[in-house]
Amino acid sequence: MQFKKPDAKFKAVDILLLFLTALPFLAAIALKVLFMPAGDGMEITGAFIFFTIKLPVMDLPISEAQVNSWAVVVSVLFLCLYLTHGIRARVTTKRQILAEWAVEKLDNLVKENMGDFFMGFAPFVCAILMLSALSSLSSLLGLFAPTSDLNIAAGWALLVFFLITYYKLKGGPLYYIKGFFEPLPVMLPMNILGEVATPVAMTLRHYGNILSGSVISILLAGALQALTKMVLGKLPGFFGEFPFFQIGIPAVLSVYFDLFSGCLQAFIFVMLTMLFVSTSFPADEYWKRMNKKAKKQKLS
Amino acid sequence: MELAIGIMLCGCALGAGIAIGIGALGPGLGEGSAVAKACEAIGRQPESKSDVTSTLILGCALAETTGLYALIIALLLILLAPGRFVDLLVNAVK
Numbered sequence: 001m002q003f004k005k006p007d008a009k010f011k012a013v014d015i016l017l018l019f020l021t022a023l024p025f026l027a028a029i030a031l032k033v034l035f036m037p038a039g040d041g042m043e044i045t046g047a048f049i050f051f052t053i054k055l056p057v058m059d060l061p062i063s064e065a066q067v068n069s070w071a072v073v074v075s076v077l078f079l080c081l082y083l084t085h086g087i088r089a090r091v092t093t094k095r096q097i098l099a100e101w102a103v104e105k106l107d108n109l110v111k112e113n114m115g116d117f118f119m120g121f122a123p124f125v126c127a128i129l130m131l132s133a134l135s136s137l138s139s140l141l142g143l144f145a146p147t148s149d150l151n152i153a154a155g156w157a158l159l160v161f162f163l164i165t166y167y168k169l170k171g172g173p174l175y176y177i178k179g180f181f182e183p184l185p186v187m188l189p190m191n192i193l194g195e196v197a198t199p200v201a202m203t204l205r206h207y208g209n210i211l212s213g214s215v216i217s218i219l220l221a222g223a224l225q226a227l228t229k230m231v232l233g234k235l236p237g238f239f240g241e242f243p244f245f246q247i248g249i250p251a252v253l254s255v256y257f258d259l260f261s262g263c264l265q266a267f268i269f270v271m272l273t274m275l276f277v278s279t280s281f282p283a284d285e286y287w288k289r290m291n292k293k294a295k296k297q298k299l300s
Numbered sequence: 301m302e303l304a305i306g307i308m309l310c311g312c313a314l315g316a317g318i319a320i321g322i323g324a325l326g327p328g329l330g331e332g333s334a335v336a337k338a339c340e341a342i343g344r345q346p347e348s349k350s351d352v353t354s355t356l357i358l359g360c361a362l363a364e365t366t367g368l369y370a371l372i373i374a375l376l377l378i379l380l381a382p383g384r385f386v387d388l389l390v391n392a393v394k
Contacts, residue, residue, distance in 0.1 A: 201365050208368030215375070268361040275358075 010086060017082040024071035028143050031067060047149050065149030072134045072146065076127075102126075113271065114278040121274070128156060129270045136210055136262025140254075147265070148214055153207040157199040160273050164198065164280045171285035202272060209265045213257030221250055301393065308385050316377035323370020330363040 036048050047063040083099040091097055103122075106129075110122045132147060139145035146152045169176050180191045224245045232244060338356040342349050 204368055204372060205361065205365050208372055209364075211375075212368070212371055264357065265361075268358060271354075271358055272361075 014082070014085060017078055017085060020078040021075050021082060023078075024074040025138065025141055025143070028068050028071040028138075029141060032064070032143065036064075047144055063149065063151075064144045065146045065152055068138060068143050069131070069135060069146035069152055072131060072138060076130050076134060110274065113274040117281070117283070118274075118278055121277070125270050125274060128273065129266050132156070132206070132266035132269055133263050136266060137258065139210075139214065139258050139262070145210055145214065145262075147206060147262075148210040150203065150207050154199075154203045156269070157202040157206075160202060160276065161199040163273075163277050167277055167281040171282035172289055175282060175285050198276060202269065206265055206269050209261055213261050217250060217253055217257060220253060221246065224249060304389060305386055308389065309382055312377050312382050312385070316374040319370050319377065320374040323374075324367050327364050327367035331360050334359050334363065 031050075035050060047065040049061045049063045050067065051062055053060040053062065083095050085095075086093055087096050087099070091100070103126075106126050107119070107122050110119060110125055114121060135146040135152070139148070168179070180188055180195075182191075225243065228243050228245045232242075334356060338352050341352050
C-alpha cells in the first residue's frame with residue numbers, strides 16, 4: 001500500500017471544508033456580539049429573540065437558540081464532508097480511519113440495542129447524537145446552548161414520538177387501538193397519559209439537565225463575585241476590584257456541567273430513542289401480517 | 301398592598317425551596333441505591349463492568365426525571381410566577 005501525496009487542490013479543499021466547519025460558530029458569536037444588548041452575564045434569561053416573523057395565526061419568533069441550532073446543523077454537515085473527503089475503498093487518510101471507526105461503533109450500538117430490523121436507524125441516531133452533543137458543547141464558546149431552550153429539545157422528542165407511533169402502527173391499526181385497552185379497559189386514560197408522558201419526559205430530562213448546569217454555573221459565579229467583594233473589597237485600588245475568587249473555580253464545574261453532562265445527556269437521549277422505538281415495535285404481529293399479505297398475493 | 305405582595309413573594313420563594321428540596325430527595329435515594337447495587341454486581345462479576353455501567357447510567361437518567369420536574373417547577377416559581385401573580389393581584393385590586 002502506498003500513500004500518495006495529496007496535491008495542492010486536495011489540500012485547498014480540505015482547508016476550505018475545515019474553515020466552513022468553524023464558520024457557523026464564528027457567525028453565531030458575531031451575531032451575539034453585534035445584536036445582543038450587553039449584559040454582565042449574571043442574569044438567568046431565556047434565549048434572546050432576534051426578530052419575529054408575522055404570520056396570520058401565530059407570530060414566529062426567531063430566537064438565539066434556533067439560530068445556534070442552525071449553526072450546529074451546518075457545522076455538522078461540513079464536518080461530515082471533511083471526514084469523507086477523498087474517501088477510497090482502500091484506506092489512504094487518517095480521517096477515513098476515524099470516520100470508519102465512528103460508523104462502525106454506531107452500527108454496533110444500534111445493532112445491540114435495536115436488532116437487525118432497525119439497522120436503517122443508524123444515520124438518524126448519529127444525527128441526533130451529533131446535534132445534541134455539539135449543541136450542548138457550543139456553550140463552551142460562550143453561545144446560548146440550543147439544548148437549554150425547551151423548544152429545541154421538544155422538537156426532537158416530538159420527532160421520536162412520531163417514530164414510536166409509526167412503529168406501533170406497523171402491527172395494524174386495530175392492534176394499536178387494542179393496546180390502549182390493556183390490561184383492562186378501565187386503564188384507557190392512564191394508557192393515553194403514558195403515551196403522552198414519553199415525549200414530555202424526554203424533553204424535560206434533556207432540557208432540565210442542561211439548564212440546571214447553566215443556572216448553577218451562573219449562581220456560582222454570582223456567589224464568587226459577592227465573596228470577592230466581601231473579602232477583598234476593603235483593599236485599596238487594584239486588589240479591591242480584581243476578581244480573585246472567580247479565576248479557575250467556575251472552570252471545574254464547567255468541566256462537569258458542560259463537557260460531561262452535555263455528552264452524557266446526548267448519549268442518554270439517543271439510548272432512550274432507540275429503546276422506545278425498538279420496544280414499541282410489535283414484531284410478532286408485524287410478521288404475522290406480512291405473512292398474511294404474502295399469502296393473499298400468492299392466491300390472487 | 302405591599303404586605304400582600306411581600307407575602308406572595310415569600311410564598312413563591314418558600315414554594316420553590318420546598319419543591320426542589322423534596323423533589324431532590326427521591327432521585328437522590330433512588331440513584332444511590334442503584335449505584336450501590338451496581339457496585340455489588342461489578343464486585344461479583346468484574347467482567348460485566350461495561351454492561352452494568354451503561355445500564356446504570358441509563359437507569360440513573362430515568363430516575364433523575366422526577367428531580368428535574370421539581371427543578372423546573374422551582375425555576376418557574378422563582379423566575380416567572382412572582383411577576384404573573386403580582387400582575388394578577390394589581391389587576392384584582394383595581
